[in-house]
Amino acid sequence: MIKTYKSPSHIPYSLGFTLIELLTVIAIIAILAAILIPSISSVRERTREISKLSNYRQMHIANTMYASDNDGFSVISKDNRDPEYMTTPYPEGAGGKPHWQFLLAPYLSVLGNDIHTVRKAEFFINPYFEGYDPGRAWETGMGINNKLRTPEKAAFNNAYWGDGSTPNSNNGPTLLSAITFPEYRIFVGDTVKQWLINEVGHINTTQHDGKGMFVLFDGSVVFYDQAEAELAFSDPFKLRGR
Numbered sequence: 001m002i003k004t005y006k007s008p009s010h011i012p013y014s015l016g017f018t019l020i021e022l023l024t025v026i027a028i029i030a031i032l033a034a035i036l037i038p039s040i041s042s043v044r045e046r047t048r049e050i051s052k053l054s055n056y057r058q059m060h061i062a063n064t065m066y067a068s069d070n071d072g073f074s075v076i077s078k079d080n081r082d083p084e085y086m087t088t089p090y091p092e093g094a095g096g097k098p099h100w101q102f103l104l105a106p107y108l109s110v111l112g113n114d115i116h117t118v119r120k121a122e123f124f125i126n127p128y129f130e131g132y133d134p135g136r137a138w139e140t141g142m143g144i145n146n147k148l149r150t151p152e153k154a155a156f157n158n159a160y161w162g163d164g165s166t167p168n169s170n171n172g173p174t175l176l177s178a179i180t181f182p183e184y185r186i187f188v189g190d191t192v193k194q195w196l197i198n199e200v201g202h203i204n205t206t207q208h209d210g211k212g213m214f215v216l217f218d219g220s221v222v223f224y225d226q227a228e229a230e231l232a233f234s235d236p237f238k239l240r241g242r
Contacts, residue, residue, distance in 0.1 A: 048127050049208070055123055056215040059188050062107035064176070064219075073173040074187075074217075075100050077146045077159040077196045085164025090114075099195060100144045119195070128207040131193060143191040146198045148174045151235045159196075182217035184236035186229070189214030200230045 066075050070087075079086055079098040090098050094114030101124050102115045112118035120137045129141025149156040155170045162168055179185060190204040190212035191197060203226070205212035211223040214232065224232055231238050 060215050060219045062104045065107045067176045075103050076173045079160045081160045081164030139193040143196040145186045146196045181236035184239040186214045186232045203229045
């Protein structure tokens with residue numbers, strides 16, 4: 001009689017990974033992570049930069065709308081006058097004195113009944129400014145140009161610093177149409193910390209690979225290095241041809 005061999009109905013096998021297989025999977029995951037993580041970080045950085053650029057551009061649009069409602073004058077840095085001398089109504093009992101953020105807020109859908117509330121809005125805080133402290137809300141890492149008539153009138157301030165009782169020809173707003181070299185002159189841009197640019201030392205050009213972000217009076221958003229930014233503040237004419 002011939003004997004036949006029957007295969008067992010179940011052949012035992014291992015359900016686990018071998019050490020080599022496990023190390024191979026870990027190596028593949030590490031390689032993928034090394035490829036993807038920098039890409040994700042780059043996308044996040046680009047998104048943050050685009051958001052900031054959009055905010056700067058919106059400030060220019062808001063200023064154009066403000067000028068349309070205020071006889072063609074650009075927004076001022078600050079109105080330090082007593083209420084009876086102010087041209088813009090300011091809520092009774094409101095904290096501080098009107099700054100450019102408060103004056104532009106209605107055109108940017110930013111709510112707040114005084115400057116302290118408005119300037120804490122995320123819109124007015126430079127997302128690259130690492131030193132932001134809500135307790136020092138006037139330091140937002142972005143500021144408005146307070147010297148719109150340089151170099152011809154270097155002493156002129158785009159603000160009312162006095163109480164208004166004594167007229168000062170070196171204080172006040174400027175007509176948008178009277179601003180020279182709008183394609184080079186800074187409107188709003190990166191600062192070391194404060195809410196206005198009153199001197200070249202207030203300019204910050206460290207946040208975008210050795211450059212600062214600025215919106216100009218013609219509405220363009222640019223990246224200037226330190227030398228370019230200083231000229232855009234103090235003598236825009238010299239930027240021509242660069």
